[in-house]
Amino acid sequence: PDAPSLEDGLLRARKFIEHWHGHSLILPSVGPHAPYTSTREMLKACTSLALEYDVPIHIHIAETAKEVEENRSERSMPVVPWVKKQGLFDAKVLAAHCVHLDSGEISTLQHYRAGVAHCPTSNLKLASGIAPITEMLDIGLNVGIGTDGPASNNDLDMFEETRLAALLAKGATSDPTVVPARQAFAMATIMGARALHMSDITGSIEVGKRADLVVLDLDVLHNTPTFQRDQDSIYSQIVYVSKSSDVSDVMVNGEWLMQNRQLLTVDEDQLTASATDYAIKIDDFLIEREQSLLSKLVAIGGMERQESFEIQAKARITDPQKVIDVLQQYPFNIIRHVRYQQYDTYFLFGESEDYRLRIREGDLGDADGKVENVRYRLTLLGPAKEKEFSGSILLSRSRYLAPSPHTLRFYREYFVPVEEREVEKDRLRWQVSFSDVEFYVNLDRLNSPDLGT
Amino acid sequence: PDAPSLEDGLLRARKFIEHWHGHSLILPSVGPHAPYTSTREMLKACTSLALEYDVPIHIHIAETAKEVEENRSERSMPVVPWVKKQGLFDAKVLAAHCVHLDSGEISTLQHYRAGVAHCPTSNLKLASGIAPITEMLDIGLNVGIGTDGPASNNDLDMFEETRLAALLAKGATSDPTVVPARQAFAMATIMGARALHMSDITGSIEVGKRADLVVLDLDVLHNTPTFQRDQDSIYSQIVYVSKSSDVSDVMVNGEWLMQNRQLLTVDEDQLTASATDYAIKIDDFLIEREQSLLSKLVAIGGMERQESFEIQAKARITDPQKVIDVLQQYPFNIIRHVRYQQYDTYFLFGESEDYRLRIREGDLGDADGKVENVRYRLTLLGPAKEKEFSGSILLSRSRYLAPSPHTLRFYREYFVPVEEREVEKDRLRWQVSFSDVEFYVNLDRLNSPDLGT
Numbered sequence: 062p063d064a065p066s067l068e069d070g071l072l073r074a075r076k077f078i079e080h081w082h083g084h085s086l087i088l089p090s091v092g093p094h095a096p097y098t099s100t101r102e103m104l105k106a107c108t109s110l111a112l113e114y115d116v117p118i119h120i121h122i123a124e125t126a127k128e129v130e131e132n133r134s135e136r137s138m139p140v141v142p143w144v145k146k147q148g149l150f151d152a153k154v155l156a157a158h159c160v161h162l163d164s165g166e167i168s169t170l171q172h173y174r175a176g177v178a179h180c181p182t183s184n185l186k187l188a189s190g191i192a193p194i195t196e197m198l199d200i201g202l203n204v205g206i207g208t209d210g211p212a213s214n215n216d217l218d219m220f221e222e223t224r225l226a227a228l229l230a231k232g233a234t235s236d237p238t239v240v241p242a243r244q245a246f247a248m249a250t251i252m253g254a255r256a257l258h259m260s261d262i263t264g265s266i267e268v269g270k271r272a273d274l275v276v277l278d279l280d281v282l283h284n285t286p287t288f289q290r291d292q293d294s295i296y297s298q299i300v301y302v303s304k305s306s307d308v309s310d311v312m313v314n315g316e317w318l319m320q321n322r323q324l325l326t327v328d329e330d331q332l333t334a335s336a337t338d339y340a341i342k343i344d345d346f347l348i349e350r351e352q353s354l355l356s357k358l359v360a361i362g363g364m365e366r367q368e369s370f371e372i373q374a375k376a377r378i379t380d381p382q383k384v385i386d387v388l389q390q391y392p393f394n395i396i397r398h399v400r401y402q403q404y405d406t407y408f409l410f411g412e413s414e415d416y417r418l419r420i421r422e423g424d425l426g427d428a429d430g431k432v433e434n435v436r437y438r439l440t441l442l443g444p445a446k447e448k449e450f451s452g453s454i455l456l457s458r459s460r461y462l463a464p465s466p467h468t469l470r471f472y473r474e475y476f477v478p479v480e481e482r483e484v485e486k487d488r489l490r491w492q493v494s495f496s497d498v499e500f501y502v503n504l505d506r507l508n509s510p511d512l513g514t
Numbered sequence: 515p516d517a518p519s520l521e522d523g524l525l526r527a528r529k530f531i532e533h534w535h536g537h538s539l540i541l542p543s544v545g546p547h548a549p550y551t552s553t554r555e556m557l558k559a560c561t562s563l564a565l566e567y568d569v570p571i572h573i574h575i576a577e578t579a580k581e582v583e584e585n586r587s588e589r590s591m592p593v594v595p596w597v598k599k600q601g602l603f604d605a606k607v608l609a610a611h612c613v614h615l616d617s618g619e620i621s622t623l624q625h626y627r628a629g630v631a632h633c634p635t636s637n638l639k640l641a642s643g644i645a646p647i648t649e650m651l652d653i654g655l656n657v658g659i660g661t662d663g664p665a666s667n668n669d670l671d672m673f674e675e676t677r678l679a680a681l682l683a684k685g686a687t688s689d690p691t692v693v694p695a696r697q698a699f700a701m702a703t704i705m706g707a708r709a710l711h712m713s714d715i716t717g718s719i720e721v722g723k724r725a726d727l728v729v730l731d732l733d734v735l736h737n738t739p740t741f742q743r744d745q746d747s748i749y750s751q752i753v754y755v756s757k758s759s760d761v762s763d764v765m766v767n768g769e770w771l772m773q774n775r776q777l778l779t780v781d782e783d784q785l786t787a788s789a790t791d792y793a794i795k796i797d798d799f800l801i802e803r804e805q806s807l808l809s810k811l812v813a814i815g816g817m818e819r820q821e822s823f824e825i826q827a828k829a830r831i832t833d834p835q836k837v838i839d840v841l842q843q844y845p846f847n848i849i850r851h852v853r854y855q856q857y858d859t860y861f862l863f864g865e866s867e868d869y870r871l872r873i874r875e876g877d878l879g880d881a882d883g884k885v886e887n888v889r890y891r892l893t894l895l896g897p898a899k900e901k902e903f904s905g906s907i908l909l910s911r912s913r914y915l916a917p918s919p920h921t922l923r924f925y926r927e928y929f930v931p932v933e934e935r936e937v938e939k940d941r942l943r944w945q946v947s948f949s950d951v952e953f954y955v956n957l958d959r960l961n962s963p964d965l966g967t
Contacts, residue, residue: 185685215754216736225678232638238927283669283758285786286793290800301668305736306759333738340739347743474691 071106078114085314088116088259090155095121096140097128104147111152117258118149123166124158125189141166150175153258157207158183159197160190167197176203176256179248181225183209191233194226195240198248205253206245220305223249227300242296276310277303354416357476358441361467381489381504388491388502396499397492401425404485406469408478417442420472437466485509524559531567538767541569541712543608548574549593550581557600564605570711571602576619577611578642594619603628606711610660611636612650613643620650629656629709632701634678636662644686647679648693651701658706659698673758676702680753695749729763730756807869810929811894814920834942834957841944841955849952850945854878857938859922861931870895873925890919938962 064070074091081089093099093107099120111118123129123140132140141162144150150173157178159170170177179194197204206226208217227245231237240248254264263271277299279287284302288294311319318326350356378384388395402424407417418441425434473481489504517523527544534542546552546560552573564571576582576593585593594615597603603626610631612623623630632647650657659679661670680698684690693701707717716724730752732740737755741747764772771779803809831837841848855877860870871894878887926934942957 182681185681186690188684188688188690190688191685215750218736221674221677224674225681228635228638228678231641232644235641235643237639237641238923280786281759282782282786283671286789288793288797290797297668304757304759306734306757329735333733333735336739340741344741344743470691 067100067103067106071110074107074110078110078116082114082116088257089114090117090119091152092119095124095128096144097131101147104144104149108148108152115153117153117155119155119157120144120149122156122159123161124184125187126161129161139163139166141169145169145173155257157209158189158192160184160192162193164196167193167200167202170197171200171202174203176205176258178207178253178256179204179226180207180209180214180222181229182222183207183213185225185229187213191229193233195230195234195236198240198244203252203255204248205256206249218305219249220299220303223300241293242300243293245300246296272312272315274310274312275308277307278309279303279307281307354410354418354441354476358418358439361439361475378504381506384502384504385489388493392495394494395491396494399425399490401488401490402485403488405483407482407484408472408476409480409482410476411479418472418476418478420469439472483509520553520556520559524563527560527563531563531569535567535569541710542567543570543572544605545572548577548581549597550584554600557597557602561601561605568606570606570608572608572610573597573602575609575612576614577637578640579614582614592616592619594622598622598626608710610662611642611645613637613645615646617649620646620653620655623650624653624655627656629658629711631660631709632657632679633660633662633667633675634682635675636660636666638678638682640666644682646686648683648687648689651693651697656705656708657701658709659702671758672702673756676753694746695753696746698753699749725765725768727763727765728761730760731762732756732760734760807863807871807894807929811871811892814892814928831957834959837955837957838942841946845948847947848944849947852878852943854941854943855938856941858936860935860937861925861929862933862935863929864932871925871929871931873922892925936962 064073078089078091081087091107091111093103096104099107107118122144129140132138132143136143138146139162142165150169154170154173154175155178156170156175158180159167159177162170177192177194177197179192181192184190184192194204206219206222208214208219208222211217214222223245226248227240227242230240251260251264254260254262261270263273266272266274278284279298283304284298284307287298308319309322310317316326318324350360387393404422406420408420409417418439421438421440423436423438425436467475485508487506487508491502491504493500493502517526531542531544534540544560544564546556549557552560560571575597582593585591585596589596591599592615595618603622607623607626607628608631609623609628611633612620612630615623630645630647630650632645634645637643637645647657659672659675661667661672661675664670667675676698679701680693680695683693704713704717707713707715714723716726719725719727731737732751736757737751737760740751761772762775763770769779771777803813840846857875859873861873862870871892874891874893876889876891878889920928938961940959940961944955944957946953946955
């Protein structure tokens, strides 16, 4: 992601693969993030690289409804057919999330033996949706269980994730018999290994495979009692009752990493101290960033640090047509005339902040009001000196502009304003020259709030 | 539930309340199970009892879509208006589940200050649905968190339940900002206490309330690191990361019940041994019951232990009309004539079992085939001696009948047949007398399987 160009990124991936290829514990893979953040060229190059070294490709697929919608509208097909068209399935694919797939797409994944990484906690926490894993499992697709990263799942706990996968599928299909504990356990082990294209070396306890073992303590009170009658009851116990904190011993590739609840290869105290240090740094960084609206604005990215000063003369007009008539006569020369419908939300930050943030949705229309374009813009407005001069002349300064790709809700949560004001107006705007001086004339009709007459 | 009559049950409840009323830890309440298992009389009597002693009423409300459907069709209104009509809300109500409520019903609960016990694990595991708790919380309804019982939630773990409540609401509303950790924590504590109508004595750490305290160990690795910047981050930690196994100390009403992970008032070894004994008994009981089809059939309940012997003469008819013509002439006297459409599923149990189980769905029609009634019946068929005599005479015995209120899927899971066969036939049935002997004549047209010609 930090590579300056596709070529740099690919070279880095190639070096990474060459460095780790053949390692007893590390399986390098190529990871184009997702179709909506990838070009055709990128996917094709990644596929070639994966094929060249026979390593898997890991890619997010159809995580959100928005992604699917946009793929359909921009590429005229759902996500899976589009990546298929780029030849992605020539390689061994692990598809993460797969929340919004139709039956045809699920069949395509199965046809190409792609694996699915089901991440139920992340999908719920980010409100992405519920993946149709019952349908996937029914046709024999290899669905493994993923935690996703700490940004969307705090504790990366495979016990919780497996339990949630089993429960959620029942709720989602209104069928309490789907994804029984034994199947959920398989998803967390052998089916996950198949999804990762690694089932030849791990995923089950078999001669010839790596000795990856986890020992659970069933003697703790919450694991009591256990039942013997049904041979599947041990799976119910593990999936619905046991916790990650019941793990007493862990062996990876024949080497004990934990015994009797003690980590053997990691210094727990040092790890804790180091994590605490990082947490303090993150806290400090965020505290500093949040002290200033400007630095928060910069953090969103894409801001133009463009400062401008404006001198505005404001006046209330009783008969707009008179102004329009005057503008259309000599000595005014109209360079450009547009019409906007403007929906502004102002974030105010109480007395402690001099700045206001304006989130403007502008419907740019032609002179007849037909919408030609919609644009969203964030503007940080500095303190304005209103009525500095008589006749409602306003002096404003410090305008930092940023594109506004997020939702109003996002900005509301991010900037946490003390107060919000909404202004909606219909703006006629003329760019005019008058005696070789160019300026703008705006004729605004305020639709809301109602200022009275 | 074990009382022989409503009066006995009410008397028992009254004695229970009188016995425990005023106890420092036990709040007795009246618990009519659910509207669909209660009569008007029952709800009215329970409400009177609750009002007399000023104790809450605990009742399941709208747990499944089926319950709501049946209430609508039998009582011409949704569940909440119906219980309201019985005066239930005159008492302090705690409504469990509340999965299938509309906005009006949610408002009614709020109007009467009823509490809701949200049980997300149970609702998912039984595939009941997802309760609209965001809407409930938005109007200020007190939604607490419940585990439900061990029949639908293996570990009764409030930490898991709280986490799931927070996650599920986001997924269900497609809004990642609903039920933030702080609110989920409140649901598990003070809001739950309000839902139980007990917030005057518990639910928050306040002077005058009971000292109910839980100490969490945040020094374990999965709770590392913690963040300080945001005052809500401790709630994120507790809701999304901490486990019940992090609880190190528990105080109830000022008395320590657990200290430094040691239970002080319960002998853990004895409890474990006792639970293990129960588990063995349950295993034994189920093993014994499942050895015999008959005992499994009895366990479902409602079976008529009616044994019958039948002698059947079977013959293939090429021209059914000829038989009909003969039947309508002297010396036959037709007592009754009906037409059935019969859909039979036979469960076979391999060589080890002599019995077959037939699940029959019969559409009972009039002579013209118009469906008048549908009935479902389970029949346990004993070994039949086919063709004991020449001319396809069949001798069958041992018919145990039971009504069949469950789905075919239920029976399939419960009886675990080795093989299934489906037979669909159109049956004309005459009850006739001939020389003072009554018997039946069935004229069957087999629709499936196709037996050839």
